[in-house]
Amino acid sequence: MAKPRLPPLAALAPYIERIDRARWYSNFGPLCDEFEARLAARFGLESVGVCTISNATVGLHLALKAAGAREGALCLLPSWTFSASVHAAVEAGLIPFFADVGADGLLTPAIAHEAIRSAPGEIGAVMPVAVCGQPIDPLPWDQFSKEYGLPVVLDAAPGFDGARPGQGPSVVSLHATKVLGVGEGGFVMSSDPDLVASVRRRANFGFLGTREAKVEATNGKLSEYAAALGLAGLDEWPDRRAAFQAVALRYRENLADVPGAALPEGWGQDWLSTTCVVRLEDPAATMPVLDALHAASVETRAWWGRGMHTHRAFADYPRLALPTTERLAQTVLGLPFYIDMTPEETDTVCSALREELVRCS
Numbered sequence: 073m074a075k076p077r078l079p080p081l082a083a084l085a086p087y088i089e090r091i092d093r094a095r096w097y098s099n100f101g102p103l104c105d106e107f108e109a110r111l112a113a114r115f116g117l118e119s120v121g122v123c124t125i126s127n128a129t130v131g132l133h134l135a136l137k138a139a140g141a142r143e144g145a146l147c148l149l150p151s152w153t154f155s156a157s158v159h160a161a162v163e164a165g166l167i168p169f170f171a172d173v174g175a176d177g178l179l180t181p182a183i184a185h186e187a188i189r190s191a192p193g194e195i196g197a198v199m200p201v202a203v204c205g206q207p208i209d210p211l212p213w214d215q216f217s218k219e220y221g222l223p224v225v226l227d228a229a230p231g232f233d234g235a236r237p238g239q240g241p242s243v244v245s246l247h248a249t250k251v252l253g254v255g256e257g258g259f260v261m262s263s264d265p266d267l268v269a270s271v272r273r274r275a276n277f278g279f280l281g282t283r284e285a286k287v288e289a290t291n292g293k294l295s296e297y298a299a300a301l302g303l304a305g306l307d308e309w310p311d312r313r314a315a316f317q318a319v320a321l322r323y324r325e326n327l328a329d330v331p332g333a334a335l336p337e338g339w340g341q342d343w344l345s346t347t348c349v350v351r352l353e354d355p356a357a358t359m360p361v362l363d364a365l366h367a368a369s370v371e372t373r374a375w376w377g378r379g380m381h382t383h384r385a386f387a388d389y390p391r392l393a394l395p396t397t398e399r400l401a402q403t404v405l406g407l408p409f410y411i412d413m414t415p416e417e418t419d420t421v422c423s424a425l426r427e428e429l430v431r432c433s
């Protein structure tokens with residue numbers, strides 16, 4: 073399904089030598105500072121607009137706290153997400169409240185607006201999710217946040233390439249499986265430096281400048297070794313992106329004439345993520361397609377299962393009707409995708425898919 077490839081030893085060596093010389097291994101050291109500054113520049117922010125973090129799950133939890141999410145209240149979020157979003161809401165003291173998504177898999181301000189009217193209690197925060205790494209325009213969410221007086225935290229964990237910062241926090245994962253990976257890691261970004269400073273304090277035992285713990289906090293720091301991987305990853309980013317894009321475009325060309333199968337709009341063209349998903353038009357085709365791919369030795373993955381509301385740990389949380397989530401769960405298949413996937417490998421996946429869908433149509 074995925075064969076992550078992080079920067080090799082030769083690309084890392086100059087950064088590791090810097091760590092050896094400085095003897096500074098964590099606690100926002102020089103490599104971490106440089107990594108944050110380069111990330112900030114990439115997203116058009118001042119360097120104070122980015123805080124690195126040990127992983128995106130911790131980033132979401134701390135961003136909810138920093139943004140002022142009210143403990144004990146509901147966190148409105150889509151069921152169509154990865155379990156990390158839900159765990160982060162619980163960790164921040166909120167009660168997950170599942171809403172449906174639009175046909176593209178995203179929670180919209182309009183859906184959130186309706187959900188708030190039907191909520192079984194006070195809403196304390198909203199967490200839209202870029203589930204395939206799609207770009208989410210932060211502006212409408214910043215407006216929504218102002219209109220309702222509610223913190224909105226964007227879970228852009230899979231969306232390094234398409235993420236766009238707004239005033240509310242966006243949280244991006246740098247897990248090894250993402251387009252830019254450091255093993256375990258992530259960052260929180262916002263155009264509001266006070267918000268980012270609050271995340272930093274909460275990721276560092278509540279300290280900021282002094283050794284006094286001033287707020288509830290944890291240890292969510294990124295080590296200098298992970299920052300070294302991040303810097304080497306940014307050095308090779310243009311080539312890395314181009315290599316992922318070549319595979320994605322091969323998928324797009326191959327699937328263009330396949331009846332009843334669609335890739336997410338813009339994926340491989342305007343934005344990239346390592347989540348390659350195809351959506352089938354007809355739920356009745358899903359089982360035969362899965363069998364055909366299996367017979368061709370092609371692995372598939374139901375990345376978001378049947379929706380988070382069906383997971384045992386989350387089944388008791390309140391939710392609204394979820395018809396689109398249920399349909400997506402029946403029709404969305406994760407396909408193999410990795411940086412050095414050969415054209416022949418991509419063609420094998422697409423041929424198996426095409427043959428079965430032509431047969432079904």
Ligand SMILES: Cc1ncc(COP(=O)(O)O)c(C=O)c1O
Binds near residue numbers: 154156202230245
């Ligand atoms: C939507 C979503 N949120 C959060 C996460 C968690 O990211 P991390 O593994 O960095 O904690 C992921 C990971 O894939 C994700 O897909």
